[in-house]
Amino acid sequence: MAVERLPTTYGLAESDPEQVLIDRRGVAPEDLAQIERIMAEMGRMRQVERKIMRSSQRYMQLNETDMRALRQLIAAKNAGRVTTPSDLRAYLGISSASVTKMIDRLEANGHVRRSQHPTDRRSQCIEVTEQTHLAAREQMGRHHAKRFDVANSLTPEEREVVIRFLAQTTDALEWSLEKSSPQES
Incomplete structure (x- = not known):
């Protein structure tokens, strides 16, 4: 009987042959x-x-942080929320200076525009341009739609199993990350 090749190079026998990380004894x-x-x-x-x-x-022609910022700006626009540079700084976890440079770069390339905040005259709001919004929808949105199609094809019971698996996996990874990271004082 031929062994089915996994779709990636992942394999417990190859990655943890001595079972240091994962004790597989008793697993059928x-x-x-x-x-x-x-x-x-x-x-x-x-x-x-x-x-x-x-x-x-x-x-x-954007980097990962730029893409994350644009996704946040698009989500805010779709929800009717105003986004400030401070909002982007908090979301992205980068410095105010880095946010300013990023917004300058995105504005110079026609991806965002600045305007006066509607209620706080001391602040600006940042919004994605229509052209970039449409490009992002074409580039990322169509891929996201495929995920929806797959999730929609499942029964409610199957979706609950997938939800539970993904949530528990994420929780376990977060716990593992917290335990392996040096404690900040």
């Missing part, structure tokens, strides 16, 4: 194979997401 071979498939498919999805991101960045 068929369960182990299925778990490896899940991990491999998650890895494959991350690879495709990175390809999509790099393609969009090249198309729009």
